[in-house]
Amino acid sequence: MTLRLDVALDERSYPIYIGAGLLDQPELWTSHIRSSQVCIVTNETIAPLYLQQVEQSLADKQLATVILPDGERYKNLDTLNQVFDGLLQAKHNRTTTLVALGGGVVGDMTGFAAACYQRGVDFIQIPTTLLSQVDSSVGGKTGVNHPLGKNMIGAFHQPRCVLIDTNSLNTLPDNELAAGLAEVIKYGLILDLDFLSWLEKNLDALQQRQSEALAEAIYRCCQIKANVVAEDEKEAGKRALLNLGHTFGHAIESHSGYGNWLHGEAVAAGTIMAADLSERLGWLSSADVERVKQIFSRAQLPLLPPKGMQPDDFMSLMAVDKKVLDGQLRLVLLRQLGEALVTADFSHEALQNTLSSLTSH
Amino acid sequence: MTLRLDVALDERSYPIYIGAGLLDQPELWTSHIRSSQVCIVTNETIAPLYLQQVEQSLADKQLATVILPDGERYKNLDTLNQVFDGLLQAKHNRTTTLVALGGGVVGDMTGFAAACYQRGVDFIQIPTTLLSQVDSSVGGKTGVNHPLGKNMIGAFHQPRCVLIDTNSLNTLPDNELAAGLAEVIKYGLILDLDFLSWLEKNLDALQQRQSEALAEAIYRCCQIKANVVAEDEKEAGKRALLNLGHTFGHAIESHSGYGNWLHGEAVAAGTIMAADLSERLGWLSSADVERVKQIFSRAQLPLLPPKGMQPDDFMSLMAVDKKVLDGQLRLVLLRQLGEALVTADFSHEALQNTLSSLTSH
Incomplete structure (x- = not known):
């Protein structure tokens, strides 16, 4: 069963799809891509688990992939620049679409990169942690940390759609599941x-x-x-x-x-x-x-x-x-x-x- | 004589004031500041010429100043971070106002810092070069360069007002005046x-x-x-x-x-x-x-x-x-x-x- 929630916003609305096994239904989310260029941003932990499947869903696209180090400590301007490096090396233009595959750090950084790259491109979220599924899926908050404060540098930027596959929580460590439950509560x-x-x-x-x-x-x-x-x-x-x-x-x-x-x-x-x-x-x-x-x-x-x-x-x-x-x-x-x-x-x-x-x- | 041009935009309009000696009329632009915190961003060349006068116009504010190195080669994420450092060290919150005092590089970077700091704060432009007066005053384009492309990282962010004192062109080198004329033509x-x-x-x-x-x-x-x-x-x-x-x-x-x-x-x-x-x-x-x-x-x-x-x-x-x-x-x-x-x-x-x-x- 696939649940669908539409987030209504002035400028644009977008759907959130929620269900078990949704990564096996690529048409659900790839239909929201308006470009021939797509850049997947993920991290070293998530890439071995889900990257291949997502890449296969995008086989007809001009595809780039950026794999970031995993962890909140990398949520900063330097790591953000790795996304820009990847986009520019692959000569992605301002009609490209970024896909965030990972937890909250990947989502916040990819969204902020999408907000800033050539002053704004599309992005899609595939959150893989409970925390990011209940928090970053809605609201368009994106950004990075500064040594003097969390989320101090960022933008509001809404995704084109969000895909939540509850099966991705089967690979989530117990302490991260618990951390997600804190936001749920x-x-x-x-x-x-x-x-x-x-x-x-x-x-x-x-x-x-x-x-x-x-x-x-x-x-x-x-x-x-x-x-x-x-x-x-x-x-x-x-x-x-x-x-x-x-x-x-x-x-x-x-x-x-x-x-x-x-x-x-x-x-x-x-x-x-x-x-x-x-x-x-x-x-x-x-x-x-x-x-x-x-x-x-x-x-x-x-x-x-x-x-x-x-x-x-x-x-x-x-x-x-x-x-x-x-x-x-x-x-x-x-x-x-x-x-x-x-x-x-x-x-x-x-x-x-x-x-x-x-x-x- | 002060010319005033109103830039009409959906979400907000803002005025551009143009004339000789306008820096001597601080109320023209300080009336557009809605905060008690103000951060002036300028560069090493402009600071000795105009910073003191601008600081005096803001004597009743909780004031911070960030002085950047001068030149297009510093229009990058690293230098941008100096603005965030200054804002956070002075504990400026999201009601602060940034004032860009300088040419196009200072204006683009300050505007981008304002677009991103705590996901968006006010800013005011005091462009001091002909190029920035005729180019950056209108349009809300802000950003920094990437080694692989100019202005590749940025945002659209409109100023609260723009103050153009034509007297500031008296200190502009000839080649920079010529460069401004290129855009005028x-x-x-x-x-x-x-x-x-x-x-x-x-x-x-x-x-x-x-x-x-x-x-x-x-x-x-x-x-x-x-x-x-x-x-x-x-x-x-x-x-x-x-x-x-x-x-x-x-x-x-x-x-x-x-x-x-x-x-x-x-x-x-x-x-x-x-x-x-x-x-x-x-x-x-x-x-x-x-x-x-x-x-x-x-x-x-x-x-x-x-x-x-x-x-x-x-x-x-x-x-x-x-x-x-x-x-x-x-x-x-x-x-x-x-x-x-x-x-x-x-x-x-x-x-x-x-x-x-x-x-x-």
Whole structure:
């Protein structure tokens, strides 16, 4: 069974196809290619698994392939330049199409390369990790990291289509599946209490990688995100809700050196920090916070930031967050389970108490 | 006297202010800044001349300054990263405003940095060379070069406003004034025969840097370009006309190593190649071509490509031009003086004859 979700945006809409074995149905996605030139961008881990099959689906194209090193630490301008090198060496022009085959790093970098190459070319996403399937598939955020901040250099650029083959999750390491589940849980927490309950019932099936449960979870996450992005493509308001746990999480990733904590792991610990602060503000009960910890714990995710990370480390790293407005830190917190808000309306003391109680353990 | 031209675009309009001594009227442009953080980007040549005055105009802002090395050879991703370094070290957030103070390289890089920093921030242009005043002020093209091609990495990003102080041309070296005149002449050739005649009458005044003549020429160029860009912001069609001489010219710049030939010098020689090919196709008379050569010659511009550059050098460098569609080279040529067209409708032989007759001299 193939699920199809259409992401509606002003300038263009595009479909997300979700199902088991979709890589065996190339016409689903190759029909969205408008060019004779195509450049596949993937990484060293994914290439041995899926590159040959994708290349075969593009046998009638003028094809180039760029294989990047694997890992968040390579998500930078230098590695991005390898994509431009490949495109220019193969003399690809501005009607070329880029295909991102891999996880979030490959997707973000390929999308940003597509946004910038000759000032903008088409791209298609084939995300192969749970995290990228529920996160990067919708929203058009692309970019690279800077040593002083994550995702600080980038663009908004929408794909022509997204192909999600749930079978690709069979080769995903357990810790990466867990990291993806952190983002899945996040969707329930911020906007959909029903989905949170569904997840509590179906977490075992997801951890056992049952196709139908995976497809349904991915579909619901993409749908929630698509609704949010359709309202707020450029993140002026509602879209920021998607960043529950991310401001704390980015600080954790930055402090640990990119790639040492998986993004989803950092988001899990960061979400618990946000829940703790929400409880201090009187919005969540201690039972609510316990429920949040419980599901992250079942998903094999960390509940605390790394040992040795101090409150001051958080404060200094959070100062460059994209949600800082004129020097004032804004955070995504929980008004109740299933309802997030963006707010600067918390005391310095409450934030310090959250940081102190959850660090130095 | 201050001239004001409004560039009308779907999403936003912005004003270009043109006149002598406008840097002494800071309220003209600082009123377009919506943020408390401002980052000036300039280069080592311009900083000693104008930076202090611009900084004083921004005394009430949280100010950062990035001074780049001067020259086309630094228009690359590495130098771009210096702007991101400066922004992040000063903890500028996504409401910051970048101010480009300098010529085309500073403008293109600052605009691209603004397009990418935190996925897009405001920027203002203060172009200080004739070339950048008539070229980069309108159109929103930003970007950097790649060793394999000029402007291959970039974005479309519109400024909040443009301030053109014709007095800044008093410090411009003669060869850079001439290079700017090449683009000025181009506007007459492609779309405005009256303006070409005006230029033939007023070239001496422009070369003597008379303010009123400069302001009028700049205004007319920006107006022509604004009309073209309003019709075709993303360069699907008419906008390509602005690239008369540029496909040949980019090949010259690339072959010579960026910065050895000024962009305008390469455009002058490239325009004469386009005129020569247009004559071979029966569109221009030999008298027309002579008239083209005459005005470029009076403006102290080169009429031929660099010695030693061969027809094959052009063919191979032009193959990655952004106007190549599915492998077919398209060129901007002249149907008559004052009327350019984009066409692939020329024989390989005619192009080879143009290349042979104007190279190996």
